[in-house]
Amino acid sequence: MIIKIKRDASLEAVQRVLDFIKQEGFDLKDVSSDRVKIFGVIGDTSKLEARDFYAFEAVAEVIRIQSPYKKASREFQSNDTLIDLGDGVVIGGDQHVLMIGPCSVENEAQMMQVGAFLQRHNLKILRGGAFKPRTSPYAFQGMGEEGLKLMRRVADRYGLKVISEVPSVSAIALFEKYVDIIQVGARNMQNFHLLKALGQSRKPIFLKRGLSATIEEWLMSAEYIMHGGNDQVILCERGIRTFETYTRNTLDISAVLAVRELSHLPVIVDPSHASGRYKMIDPLAQAALAVGAHGQMIEIHPEPEKALSDGAQSLTLERFERLLEHLKPLADVLGKRLT
Amino acid sequence: MIIKIKRDASLEAVQRVLDFIKQEGFDLKDVSSDRVKIFGVIGDTSKLEARDFYAFEAVAEVIRIQSPYKKASREFQSNDTLIDLGDGVVIGGDQHVLMIGPCSVENEAQMMQVGAFLQRHNLKILRGGAFKPRTSPYAFQGMGEEGLKLMRRVADRYGLKVISEVPSVSAIALFEKYVDIIQVGARNMQNFHLLKALGQSRKPIFLKRGLSATIEEWLMSAEYIMHGGNDQVILCERGIRTFETYTRNTLDISAVLAVRELSHLPVIVDPSHASGRYKMIDPLAQAALAVGAHGQMIEIHPEPEKALSDGAQSLTLERFERLLEHLKPLADVLGKRLT
Amino acid sequence: MIIKIKRDASLEAVQRVLDFIKQEGFDLKDVSSDRVKIFGVIGDTSKLEARDFYAFEAVAEVIRIQSPYKKASREFQSNDTLIDLGDGVVIGGDQHVLMIGPCSVENEAQMMQVGAFLQRHNLKILRGGAFKPRTSPYAFQGMGEEGLKLMRRVADRYGLKVISEVPSVSAIALFEKYVDIIQVGARNMQNFHLLKALGQSRKPIFLKRGLSATIEEWLMSAEYIMHGGNDQVILCERGIRTFETYTRNTLDISAVLAVRELSHLPVIVDPSHASGRYKMIDPLAQAALAVGAHGQMIEIHPEPEKALSDGAQSLTLERFERLLEHLKPLADVLGKRLT
């Protein structure tokens, strides 16, 4: 951490800063030039909040050099984290895993049709929402526990793993009973109470990036979960908010690369939420595969026009089959295995 | 709601859209020109999600005309909502209420000093955090229930009301016991599970705007609470995220005006979080008073350099006294009563 | 265009709006429901500025339905625009064109080396900056006219086309003499004076998207050029500004898809400026090819550590050769020809 001192700071005010730093157990190095007084703070500064130093009158600027996350950092662990879901499904290696299903679990017929479809195409992970976070209190809120049970039944019948979004701490126990991966929605990325509780879980956590979160904040949220003792975190880039309104969000494809440089955790792309437009999903999925994501989460629906939520970004089964046909030869060229 | 049809849409695809709209109980008006086919959907469209129509192949664009919130809307209630906290403290009228205290409740000495200070200056609302949402798991997380108890004790001794941020649904009962206003933090603005639960509470809810939330989304979150049966919602503008990094956030002062046009709910400004810099708080507070906010939340600390959180944006008691001296003559000119 | 009337508007105030619209030659359709008064404005509304209607006291909201651009719109021209540079180089069809070269033209040795390199790899378009728009007045500003002459000489020797960024109206004549494509930089995207002048040019214009421009604004800038009489506009997505600072900008890969839906103009991706990090360029280039861009602009430099500008985002010749080896099999699978 680097601390720049104000030009007109009194000696006494500067001393208070230096005393505080030493008292917290850090070493100091003077990097001043004749124009500006600067100190380097040496030690494990990840427990310091840079902004707190601005409380000192003498401080002009504080600059963090070490990343504030540790366990999520590639500096802490250089090898890629592999998350083994059993039955040969491993996230984080050379498999490109597809997590497929409807936005909302709606009824048994829908889910059985989707389950059979996945099995037929040799896909392994079923997604579906049972507790839906909707911006309007007047919109469909999901089937709740019945939805989770139904997903489990379908998954067991067709040899699938289940991923679904958890709404709150009180629902975690329920999710641990029915699902294989617990999803944290974008709007809960900084629900620290929830993150702490998930740190106690033994299930892999699928952490969506917040709508306007930086990559550092996203990794800090992963750190919360890992700090609690759960190392199995999967990151998901699902589009960020920008000024563009033609797409629902804006897919930040370079975030995949940034995460892979900064962290050892696997990273998945969700082109459905990122674009909000079913026509864009196929080419975006090809781009996500090409850029090196570890997999994708894609919404499908047998009849999107009748979907209770997010029909606009759901592929019909036919369109998804075409997408698969496009991904296969690309995966071959890129040395990835579609799962 | 206005629906624009694609130029190359088949008659059958168009018919599916029209059938759906009629089936949902809405009337249709044709507003087409020779260049473009457009339909108006007539009725209470607040329960429709505009984006869902994009699931229909024939739909080029959907434009919402009615606001998606009802109870929070000025169209629903034209008079300003007044929130009466008792003892003559009313939020939403001609009082300019000041909610003052440290970022975190740290210990008894600190809180007693602050409580006495508020009483001496005839201020009525004590703020303080007991469960702190910190971006780092390694940072101070707050005193928890002990902090709430301490605040209540201080408030009772000095004739004050208490406001504090609730971390989760499970903590609501605790908060109802100790505080007068329950705060929802910016990062929980779209924690819909929490909003629903607060709709059941009889305490006023202080709803901070999310870091990158639009005003419509903010009012939709208020709608969640009101939909649950709790009409006492206070909005708080606390700065939004922009590209500027010199300030912690960017105070959106015109949001105060927008909210007052669109809604009947009172709106408070938090210049401490908005700027993150104690030197800016005084002039920003003057601006917030001038623009017509119903009050302000401001952080003070007897010794900011020793604060366990947010010292950088805390005023010393002396600086806050100077701020008060600046606000008083302005309030007189503007016809507002400082409370 | 849809006009929503305020609930408390006087009849006379409403009449003034309606009179104005009729007087401007438009038809009106009433789409009101019992709750809200709404009118549709029928006719070619592209010449109206929606925001101007807010000057009328009776107007609550104005919503544009037709896009404000015409010539740039796919509704105006359904076939893709092809830009034929001669010698078999065509932008906008099934070729994936690569525009390669250093950020700044620095000296003859550098440019000859790059020119020979392009020829050896059968690449056809040489990029290079002669007039550099630098955010600091203290930074290298480019070789100026000498740089353009040098590029032309190199291009003629190695059978290449030249693209370079024009700094101002007064330099257009110079550029017409030396280059094959005139580039408009991101910071000039809304320099309307420059766009108008380029509308008079007979050279193809390469229009970079502004740092925080929406796609509509970008297409409106293309419209300016086309309105002046120059139909040969190439769009370039070069990354937008977001809250993320790890990358220089954020590549908006779905903008390629949006532009191809909304417009008939070709669209190129610039992964160098988008990321600002040489390590990301290779995977981003693969993604850009996969998503369907018509080509890419990529910076290379024989010795990036000695580059006078943008060395951080320049590939060495060796790294670029590896990138080419990655693009080739992808292009085969995708049915594109690298040029």
Place this chain on the structure above:
Amino acid sequence: MIIKIKRDASLEAVQRVLDFIKQEGFDLKDVSSDRVKIFGVIGDTSKLEARDFYAFEAVAEVIRIQSPYKKASREFQSNDTLIDLGDGVVIGGDQHVLMIGPCSVENEAQMMQVGAFLQRHNLKILRGGAFKPRTSPYAFQGMGEEGLKLMRRVADRYGLKVISEVPSVSAIALFEKYVDIIQVGARNMQNFHLLKALGQSRKPIFLKRGLSATIEEWLMSAEYIMHGGNDQVILCERGIRTFETYTRNTLDISAVLAVRELSHLPVIVDPSHASGRYKMIDPLAQAALAVGAHGQMIEIHPEPEKALSDGAQSLTLERFERLLEHLKPLADVLGKRLT
């Protein structure tokens, strides 16, 4: 400047960085800890572009500590810059100057009415656009030179100063003939060619902040003008682009404070463009006065409903008179003189 070295960097790669720095004439200080290798670069680093160091393979991160601008910095000049327009009008001191007039100069009757109105209210600066930067080529583009001549005539008759926006380098001579302050529009804030040319002018320059510009970028643009030899730069905060669409832009009121801390240049607020809504202008103007701006630019129009541009954000003369009545007592309390 602080340079953090990659953990796996080779000694030779590190040496290349260090050699480069020394060769450029800087001193080095080693601030490494056992975890991370860090160097401080000592000297006048304002001429270095931080990003350029990323070209070196060994460099993990570069952090600028000195601001990249000099002449615009308060460190360079501690006293506030005063810009004396003659006749007692001084920008930057205790006057709060109002720059008032229509968006576009439309005709003589309009301008004479406005001129007489300013004189009657003892206001001194007339604003008006003669060359309008419009996002649509189909919109009114201004009266051009005739507009400038008309403004000058009106100003001379009513004892006023004139400010107007310059469209391009080629128009500067014309502006020097007719106006007292030359305005650079927000979309030209990084038109470096124009900034350089204005550095040669002897007229004060009014530099609007770009739509998504950071404060540092804004001050760097001021630096361009000052570097050319023109010290008379006035900054104007006119609203930034955010996700909020209810207002045209978002007034960043804390930018006034940031600029006053970082620079000695005067700063003006434009509540008309910032909000785009005439109803908000009055309260925003009060806030801008309270926060400490050196003045304001406000659009008025005798008949906003008939304005050729920006009627939505123009005050009628009556509404502006009411605004003046609101500002006067505030100015008295704040110790400012309305001019």
